[in-house]
Amino acid sequence: MSKKLIELNHISKSFDNTLVLDELDLYIRENEFVTLLGPSGCGKTTLLRIIGGFEKPDIGSVFFDGMDITMLPPNHRQVNTVFQKYALFTHMTIAENIAFGLRIKKKSDAYIKDKIKYALDLVNLPGFENRMPDSLSGGQQQRIAIARAIVNEPKVLLLDEPLGALDLKLRQEMQYELIRLKNELGITFIYVTHDQEEALTMSDTIVVMNQGYIQQIGTPECIYNEPENAFVADFIGESNIIDGVMLEDRLVEIGGQKFACVDTGFEKNEPVDVVIRPEDVELGEPEGGQTEGTVTSIIFKGVHWEIQVESIIGITFMAQTTQHFPVGKRVGISIIPDNFQIMHKPQSEDEEKLIEE
Amino acid sequence: MKSKKVRVLAIPYAVWIVGFTLIPLMFVLAKAVTSPAGGFTFDNLLAIFDPVNRKSLILSLLLAFISTVMCILISYPVALILKSSKIKNKKILMFILILPMWMNFILRILAVQMLLSKNGIINHFLTMAGLSPINIINTPYAIVFGMVYDYLPYMMLPVLNCILAIPDDIIEASRDLGANRLTVLRRIIIPLSLSGIGSGITMVFVPSMTEFVIANILGGGKIQLLGNIIEQEFSVTMNQHLGSGLSVTLMIFVLLTTLLFGRHEDTNKGFVL
Numbered sequence: 001m002s003k004k005l006i007e008l009n010h011i012s013k014s015f016d017n018t019l020v021l022d023e024l025d026l027y028i029r030e031n032e033f034v035t036l037l038g039p040s041g042c043g044k045t046t047l048l049r050i051i052g053g054f055e056k057p058d059i060g061s062v063f064f065d066g067m068d069i070t071m072l073p074p075n076h077r078q079v080n081t082v083f084q085k086y087a088l089f090t091h092m093t094i095a096e097n098i099a100f101g102l103r104i105k106k107k108s109d110a111y112i113k114d115k116i117k118y119a120l121d122l123v124n125l126p127g128f129e130n131r132m133p134d135s136l137s138g139g140q141q142q143r144i145a146i147a148r149a150i151v152n153e154p155k156v157l158l159l160d161e162p163l164g165a166l167d168l169k170l171r172q173e174m175q176y177e178l179i180r181l182k183n184e185l186g187i188t189f190i191y192v193t194h195d196q197e198e199a200l201t202m203s204d205t206i207v208v209m210n211q212g213y214i215q216q217i218g219t220p221e222c223i224y225n226e227p228e229n230a231f232v233a234d235f236i237g238e239s240n241i242i243d244g245v246m247l248e249d250r251l252v253e254i255g256g257q258k259f260a261c262v263d264t265g266f267e268k269n270e271p272v273d274v275v276i277r278p279e280d281v282e283l284g285e286p287e288g289g290q291t292e293g294t295v296t297s298i299i300f301k302g303v304h305w306e307i308q309v310e311s312i313i314g315i316t317f318m319a320q321t322t323q324h325f326p327v328g329k330r331v332g333i334s335i336i337p338d339n340f341q342i343m344h345k346p347q348s349e350d351e352e353k354l355i356e357e
Numbered sequence: 358m359k360s361k362k363v364r365v366l367a368i369p370y371a372v373w374i375v376g377f378t379l380i381p382l383m384f385v386l387a388k389a390v391t392s393p394a395g396g397f398t399f400d401n402l403l404a405i406f407d408p409v410n411r412k413s414l415i416l417s418l419l420l421a422f423i424s425t426v427m428c429i430l431i432s433y434p435v436a437l438i439l440k441s442s443k444i445k446n447k448k449i450l451m452f453i454l455i456l457p458m459w460m461n462f463i464l465r466i467l468a469v470q471m472l473l474s475k476n477g478i479i480n481h482f483l484t485m486a487g488l489s490p491i492n493i494i495n496t497p498y499a500i501v502f503g504m505v506y507d508y509l510p511y512m513m514l515p516v517l518n519c520i521l522a523i524p525d526d527i528i529e530a531s532r533d534l535g536a537n538r539l540t541v542l543r544r545i546i547i548p549l550s551l552s553g554i555g556s557g558i559t560m561v562f563v564p565s566m567t568e569f570v571i572a573n574i575l576g577g578g579k580i581q582l583l584g585n586i587i588e589q590e591f592s593v594t595m596n597q598h599l600g601s602g603l604s605v606t607l608m609i610f611v612l613l614t615t616l617l618f619g620r621h622e623d624t625n626k627g628f629v630l
Contacts, residue, residue, distance in 0.1 A: 053533075
């Protein structure tokens with residue numbers, strides 16, 4: 001594993017008496033693509049702004065490469081930011097925009113010229129030197145904003161929902177572009193988004209946040225397959241979240257029926273949250289399933305059908321399948337033990353609130 | 358269909374501008390190039406080179422220039438402070454700043470007279486504090502004071518609008534790229550607020566240059582701006598031809614100022630109140 005580049009220790013921050021970050025600890029390794037993921041108001045942007053130097057934490061400290069930079073203003077940090085709304089300097093040409101940071105560092109004209117060409121090639125916009133920002137499309141402006149940041153050779157690039165203002169198609173293209181850039185530059189990317197698909201596509205590590213707390217840190221596969229709590233399960237992809245009781249190791253009861261699972265280490269008869277991904281709910285002939293139910297709705301989603309099934313054990317399952325089942329049809333429902341994800345119920349009221357909100 | 362409607366709506370303004378601006382302007386131009394006897398002449402236009410008139414013109418331009426610069430020097434820091442302050446409702450503060458505009462113009466100047474006069478309020482307090490009284494009433498300084506006091510809101514509004522309209526993330530982006538506060542001011546804020554300063558200059562310099570009421574009241578009738586001379590030609594000497602000639606000369610300077618600084622019409626889009 002590469003070394004820790006950024007360390008955040010016990011960061012707390014509030015605005016107008018509202019706590020946005022609560023004693024948050026996080027470290028980010030060199031050359032990682034880290035995504036801070038969460039709903040709006042979860043504190044992810046504030047965290048990014050603290051790393052960028054635009055906000056000071058009320059409590060806690062920020063370390064960069066072993067040095068305390070908590071009080072360092074943004075212009076002295078070795079990080080650069082790509083803003084959500086591009087924030088290009090509208091009174092300057094593209095070349096002047098890109099050269100802005102280099103001119104401040106008093107680089108030579110020849111060096112700056114080379115760098116501008118290199119950066120424009122890197123973001124696939126060669127020959128745009130003399131255009132004005134207003135004459136560019138949103139996607140092009142965002143590429144320039146990235147070019148303007150990376151010519152300064154930052155150790156870390158901070159990206160604050162950079163694709164948020166772009167349309168879907170362009171957003172998907174830019175996701176691949178960002179992964180390519182990250183690999184070519186070999187620097188750390190810290191990416192803020194509320195879009196779970198974006199996070200799953202691009203990240204090495206995802207930090208799921210809610211209400212100022214980190215909910216889970218892990219690889220995209222880990223976050224998706226092994227959510228630690230109901231909030232993560234619900235936020236990342238779609239889920240059936242069902243109340244259950246853990247009867248014993250590897251046996252859970254939902255709706256009065258026992259199901260085999262692979263989870264262990266729970267107390268006997270402990271109430272739990274059971275998470276089942278909709279693509280793991282298998283539908284078939286009524287007799288063939290572990291339980292059965294009736295299709296109450298079916299929606300075409302392109303790749304698959306999304307089906308609601310009212311089961312005889314009183315639970316409505318959401319299923320995703322490529323097979324078509326008409327409304328009213330009786331179906332069998334089966335879920336293999338591996339696909340039950342069992343989670344402790346939230347302990348305190350605080351945690352409960354977290355998940356509800 | 359639509360363009361016809363628009364044309365109908367423009368009629369009141371067209372009547373106004375033709376009846377009250379273009380036609381009078383024609384009269385002024387016609388009088389400027391004729392003598393009282395009726396013959397064609399350039400004498401009225403060339404009258405500006407008469408030493409008395411020339412001196413008045415130079416003083417008018419100088420006082421207008423000083424007032425404008427002072428308005429910029431006062432407005433700009435205020436706008437910067439407001440921009441960086443965390444106050445939520447900045448529009449209310451703007452409103453308070455331009456509140457003096459709600460008072461009658463003459464009243465404001467009379468108030469300044471009371472403040473500055475020999476036995477006025479400022480001198481009263483200075484004497485009480487054991488300091489020597491200042492004697493600026495009936496001097497060009499008093500006139501500049503009055504002009505700044507009167508025209509400051511016209512600089513404040515466009516400058517403030519322009520600076521408040523600069524997105525915060527542009528300023529943050531420049532900080533992020535290594536700019537210190539001075540560089541941000543020099544390379545981002547000033548270039549992006551030039552249009553507001555331009556509008557402000559037009560709106561302060563032009564009326565200051567043509568001013569005569571402030572000079573009458575705060576100059577004690579001793580200081581002759583070109584505006585005072587023109588006024589006297591119309592109301593005292595009754596030489597409308599000479600008055601028109603000098604007016605046309607002054608108009609050239611107004612036109613020049615507008616051409617130089619008034620090109621940024623688009624920046625007044627946030628012009629409230």
